[in-house]
Amino acid sequence: MQHFPVFMAVKGRRIVVSGGGDAAVAKLRLLLKTDARLEVYATDPDPEVVQWGLEGRLTLCRRHIEASDVMGAVLAYGADEDDLADARLAAYAVEARVPHNIVDNLNDSAFITPAIVDRDPVVVAIGTEGAAPVLARSIKSDLEARLPSSLGFLTRIGRSFRHAAEQLPFGRRRRDFWADYYGQVGPQAFAKGGEDAVAPALAQLLADHLSQTPRKGHVDFVGSGPGDPDLLTVRARRALDAADVVFHDRLVTPAILDLARREATIIDAGKEGFGPSMPQADIDALIVTHARKGRHVVRLKSGDPTVFGRLDEEVEACVSAGVSFAIVPGITAASAAVATIGQSLTKRGRNASVRLLTGHDMAGFADHDWKALARPGEVAAIYMGKRSARFVQGRLLMHGCDPQTPVTVVENASRADQRILSTNLAEMEPAMSDAALDGPALTFIGLAPRASQAVVRTLVQEAVS
Known part of the structure; x- marks a missing residue:
């Protein structure tokens, strides 16, 4: 964000405009909606500007603007449509320490004026930092249609x-x-x-x-999906909008947290495999404490709260404390990741079931039915499998899994920095090490991207190099 949006108090304060042509008229139509004192400096003003002056809606000075005119103003606009005159206005404003805008000149402006939806006193400002004015106008039109005139x-x-x-x-x-x-x-x-x-x-x-009797506290266990805010459910957005307190996991993205109310208390309850973690007992106790104070608590979990999320312990804490709760499902990391490679988790003639596994548990690397997983045509989705890659690879090979079994790793599924690594079981561990995966990754055993593996490998190598 190169321009920070603010709403400036202008009631009774001076805004000066240099210029009286088309550019000035367009800007004045917006400025006339404010309660500011408008001063326009132009030697040959447009008839509409003259009329506004006669009506007392602005003060028209039929001369060039001078440095003393800018002193004490809250804003200054250069709308002369002449480079020399606009530069002179900018110099006056800089010297007087008055924020200035040169119409249609982003580089020489200290601020920009956004597109505005006016439902006074409700005002919606839309800016694209000068990159796409047509898009800003399109958004403005959509919002005007949605916001009633009342x-x-x-x-x-x-x-x-x-x-x-x-x-x-x-x-x-x-x-x-x-x-x-x-x-x-x-x-x-x-x-x-x-x-x-x-x-x-x-x-x-x-x-x-x-x-009314004050409402009791409530807890929503909300799945935040794999990280893309567009994949958040409507019900999850509503919960975030109503939350007084939000507890979130380490993998919940900042873009999701930004959707919470600004007044909400945000608490990082993250855990990291083989790393620092907030004790589960502390999380349980904090959730209950806030809910008992009558607050709406959202326990925000990456993906779906019912998958490897310690949900049962937190729900049991609520039940024991007599706190009401609801579970808001989210799109799982497995669903998002498999969608990115153009595959399905199950397929007639290939596998009638799929196993969702964790690479490690509280005791270390997690053990599973490796013999069943090693059978031809089996598909497994392994969460938290980066550090356990060598362990998983060894167990599968030990139980007779074909070394050429496809393996696909999706890092940061659904996010802008998503990466896909396609390999096979024999090369699984070294390929994952070479890729230097540092984001959340999901490993598929028995699935390859629909795109050719060679192409995917090339893309990954380019990203790593």
Whole structure:
């Protein structure tokens, strides 16, 4: 992010614009929506600018802008459509320490003006850092279609009611009240009775919430999928949006955590095989402690919470404490990884079942039914198998597995830095070592990518070199 988005207070403050042509008119149409004091400096202003001046909506000065005009302004715009004049405005602004924007000149601007969806006082700003203005306008159009024109009115009524709503305790109860207002009660009252019906409906809603028994805490065990936010379920997004506290595993990506409410408490409860970990008993106790305080807790687990996630212990802690819970499934790492290689986990005539295995458990490398796994046509998906690669390879070969059995390793499945390694059982361990895998990886025994193995090997080698 090269431009940090902010909403600047401009009420009663000066914004100066140098220029009076088409570029200035376009910018002024946006600036006139603010409560700023607008000053325009132009020797030959557009008739529309002149009319705005006559109406008292801005102050028009029919001359070139000077350094003293920029002093004390909150923002300065260069819209002369002349390189020399725009450069002069930029120099004045830099000297006066006033943020400046040169219209249609990203490199010489100290800030940029985003596309805006205006539902005053609700304002949505959309920026692409100058890379794709057409895309910004497309997003703006989509949002304008989705946000009703009544939203501004509902927000103004809500703002006038904020003091009364402080009768509700800060946190979940107050948030639930506002969610009910903006999500249901406000829009429904406006649709049925117009503006006059909204305030009485809001007052009744507050009375209803004040008389309610406070909700008990609740825990959602949420699968965050393999890492791509687009693979997160709708129900998982809703849980994150409502969470007061989020416990997350080490493999949950920052892009997923960014979807949680900013006010939520984020707690890293990560574990690492053969490495530092938060004790499971501490995780269980913390989840219960927060839930007993009436908080909505989300236990965020990479992939699906029911697969190698210590779910049973955490659920049992909730049951013992009398805390309600729900399990929100996620897309498993195995499903995401196998999709990237164009295969299926089971196939008629190849394997009627698939085994999901862990490369290690709390006691070390995990042991399995190697004889069954070594049979021709078997498929296994091995989680946490990087460090156990030599162990798995040896056990399978020892039990008669064909050395040419295909092996595919998918690192960072579904993410932008995803890599695919295609090899065979005989070369499995050295190939994984050479690839220097440092992200979460899932190993498939008995599956090869639909693309040719030679091509995949080449891609991996290029990535490693």
